Amino acid sequence: MDMYFTINKAEKYIGDLKRYIFQAVRKIDCFRHASHDVQGAHAVDFDDSDWASFETGSTWGGRDQTHWFRTEVEIPASWKDAKVALFFTPGPGHAGGLSGAETLIYIDGVPTQGLDANHHEIHVLPEWKARGKIHVALKAFSGLQNVQRHFAAASLVMINEAAEDFYFRALTMLETIRILPEGDYDRERLVTFLNDAINAIDFRKPGSAIFYQSIAHANKALVERLSDYQSSESHRPLITAVGHSHIDVAWLWRLKHTREKSARTFSTVNHLIKQYPEYQFIQSQPQLYDYIKGDYPEIYEEIKANIKAGNWEVTGGMWVEPDCNVPSGESLVRQLLFGTRFMKKEFGVECSVLWLPDVFGYSWALPQILGKSGLKYFMTTKISWSQYNRPTYDTFMWRGLDGTEILTHFITTTESSKPQFYTYNGILNPASAKYSWDHYQQKEINDELLLAYGWGDGGGGPTKEMIEMGRRMQELPGIPKIEFGKVEPYFERLGQRVGGARRLPIVDGELYLEYHRGTYTSQARIKRANRKSEVLLHDVELLHSLALATLENHGYPQEDINENWKILLRNQFHDILPGSSITEVYQDAAEEFAALFTSAEGQEREVLQVLADEVDFDGQKLVVFNTLSWERGGRVTLPWSQELA
Ligand SMILES: [Zn+2]
Incomplete structure (x- = not known):
């Protein structure tokens, strides 16, 4: 048997077979469409009568836009015992989800699943089939590239379960064969099993009842053969x-x-x-x-x-x-x-x-x-x-x-x-x-x-x-x-x-990454805001703790302090603080830190006043706090005032 030819033949047939997993397809031709975000548009009873009509196959999009698409889908009663799915390609990109359009699909008003470059199919649940008709709303995000998105496909599909099962099994076998060395005992068995199974499929009329029957038989035989097979290796990782x-x-x-x-x-x-x-x-x-x-x-x-x-x-x-x-x-x-x-x-x-x-x-x-x-x-x-x-x-x-x-x-x-x-x-x-x-x-x-x-x-x-x-x-x-x-x-x-294993290594030191070194320096402003916030939140907590410990009825602003910590913690995320994000991220961060400073400096001023008021001293007083845990010297800067002169 010519191995090269056999494996390539298998690949070709598996590819062909994939196209027949959907045994029947009912196209969804038309949607109601809003080219902006609309509150409540997911709800079944939302009134979309003044929305434009949108035909599947048309384009939509732009940079950073939210669009809505709504429609009703009937599920044929004759499909009630079959495996059924919705299939959508609203226009994803291709770069691993980075530059794509992404969509949240609502079924009967409930947020149900995401759609993107790698997710197109939505499994139809038995209760949806029982209803006979479902309402579909798509909340579609156009992505951050300024491009038009092609709404390429929308349909309800009936899946032939045997064909799908066989497809995934055959594909997994093929991929396994490809990574095992030629002559490997298991590999040669897998080649034979796969080849025999593919040869048993009647490809004369793809899509016919005989075709699907032959797949079901071939699949059953393949499952049995695999489960009877004893691997050459008894121990595996x-x-x-x-x-x-x-x-x-x-x-x-x-x-x-x-x-x-x-x-x-x-x-x-x-x-x-x-x-x-x-x-x-x-x-x-x-x-x-x-x-x-x-x-x-x-x-x-x-x-x-x-x-x-x-x-x-x-x-x-x-x-x-x-x-x-x-x-x-x-x-x-x-x-x-x-x-x-x-x-x-x-x-x-x-x-x-x-x-x-x-x-x-x-x-x-x-x-x-x-x-x-x-x-x-x-x-x-x-x-x-x-x-x-x-x-x-x-x-x-x-x-x-x-x-x-x-x-x-x-x-x-x-x-x-x-x-x-x-x-x-x-x-x-x-x-x-x-x-x-x-x-x-x-x-x-x-x-x-x-x-x-x-x-x-x-x-x-x-x-x-x-x-x-x-x-x-x-x-x-x-x-x-x-x-x-x-x-x-x-x-x-x-x-x-x-x-306790003798050969378990010990690493004593930091785990240094020899890469992304610019992250120590880029976007210096956020690094400064981070450190300033760390010092400020320390001082706020220290001073309020001091007030709590020494004064009666001091209200410790725990909730507000926690909210400020959450801002700081969020902005320490591993693409924000290191400086590896897009410009807008730093605009957001600047706003978040500004809010933190306003809030925390207010809390600090308040508690400093409360504590200073408690300092017993006749006449004009100037109270200086040291929030460090050791003695310190240094210059104190004050605003000019005639009284101080
Ligand atoms: Zn990451």
Whole structure:
């Protein structure tokens, strides 16, 4: 058998087959359209009679615009037992969610799922089918490129389940074959199984009943053959795959865009969990949960339900994923204090893992701060981006300034046999499973890895395709075993496996990233505002504490102080404070810091007056406070006044 020819033939047929997964398509030709944001436009009974009509296939857009599209979709009664989906391409870009249009879809008034370059399909739930008719509203964001978007496709589709199942299985096999060396025992078996299965499909009349029947038979036979097959390897590494979406709180977009990105990404997760009960997702940043809680309470309630049900994991510890070079030690403590308190209060969760996949270097003070904050583990992958030196270890004890040790693990996810760096925006496929293991450096003490998969930076998250492929990978030999799982249990198992191991390395020092060095200096204004705020908030707390301890009935402005801390913590995000974001982000930050200064300086003036009034002195007095914990000298500057002369 000519292997090259066989594999290329398989690829061609799998590609052909993909076009027949949709067994029937009903096009949605027309929408009601508003070319600006409209409050309440998601509601079923909203009156859109004065909106323009919009034909599918037309264009819309511009820079930073929100458009609405509304319509009703009938679901044929004859489809009630079939797998049905909505399929939309409202005009996403192609660059991994960075320059695309992104859309939130509402079904019958409920925010249901995000649509973007990687998410087009919305699973139709049984209760929608039972209603026979659903109302669809699309809240479409045009993106930050000034381009027109082509609303290319809108339809209701009936999915042939056997064809879809066979497609994902065959594709996963093909991808596995491609990464295994020729002559490998498992590979040659997989080639035979795949070739036999494809040959059993009757391609004479694609789309006919006979065609679909032949797929169902071929698929059944293939499943049996795979489950009967004994792999040549009895021991294989295990990969725990967790869904994730790295969301930059601001970067090539502003805070206001992130609020919407979070809604789209989180609703997509919620909707995928309905289809895939084994799907697990981790999201770290309380700031994003807090946005959703205010903006989209329905999505937030569903997140809470999924946390309770065990599909949605909350860990990470900090309020945002902050820069860890510039903030003070106290700020890092507050990141953890605000982060862990929110997780406990809102979700009843005590978290054990610091989750900072994409932060540009890590202070030597962190292990001690983590230990004292009750966290036990640290995860990142960014250090692999270093320009010159690959980090020596992927699993190690990280020893801090005071000797505290924290079990640290770098994710080694890559789809490349010769990687330049590892990623936190992983794809779940045979290549990433195999190469993550191949490049991992502590194989002698650990044989289980963590893989975070899902589109990120600008959100999006895992796709149906990734989860389907993860399922099929569980059937296949030749690649690491795959399990869907969670981050914290992974780290607990890792700790048990490597704890006390003689060959578990220790790294004593800061984790320095040999890259992104401009982040120490660029956007100096925000770095100044950050430090000024840190000092100011310290003084406000110190002086109010002094007043509280020494005076009766002093009102400590806890809420206001917390709000100011949240502004500071938010702006320490790892693309804001380091200076790596677009101009508008710094305009927003300047406004936020101005509000912080106005508020905190007011609190400071107020308490200084209260304390000064208490100083017992006859005649004119001038009270000078020292907010440091040591004696100091120095000049005191006063406004000119005749009385002082
Ligand atoms: Zn990031």
